[in-house]
Amino acid sequence: MATWDDVRERALALPETSESTVGAEAYRGFSVRDKAFAWERPLRTRDLAELGDRAPRGVVLAVRVADEGAKHALIADDPAVYFTTSHFDGYPAVLIRLEELDPAELDEILVEAWISRAPKRVVKEFLGD
Template structure:
């Protein structure tokens, strides 16, 4: 399962990514993945099902993608009322595989990267296959 070292390695591999503060990765000043400990309101909303391991927040393309992830693997992906209406998911880091984490980090980066930078990245990836 994934660790914060995996998140760091994957996030920093993205063009122009920076770790603004510990466990908060950004591209051109816009956050794409970060540590997201549960707050008291989150714990109250989740009740006994609240996870106690490391939690990462990740941007997703839209609410449809968010809903699909939540439905597809609720053991890994979840949300709280704080994120209602926002295209972000919470991830139980100790339950996601590194390959799936990589896909999530890349997609989160693509959501926040400037269009030209994202296009250049995707073009370069296409030429590598």
């Protein structure tokens, strides 16, 4: 089970990452060079109605992914952890039931999200290529 403290620790360990608030609701989030790659995403009334009994009760983490294909692959691979709502249709981001996510998988998903937003030079330095 991953926690928000795990997210914060791992996200801030990535190069050039900063923590800030996101959106008018001032949710917590992480950016690389002012490009958000992971943020808290409480479910809205429309999301709750759409998800019904499948709506998670705990913290929901949203992360950027490479594209819609990556999003749907994650959801198909583990729908108990990954999901989406119609709000994110056509947008390269996936929602995560944080309390269902293995902390080891959190590292991988945050790095991939960070890579999707970080400048290529910074990614090359980070990966050692």
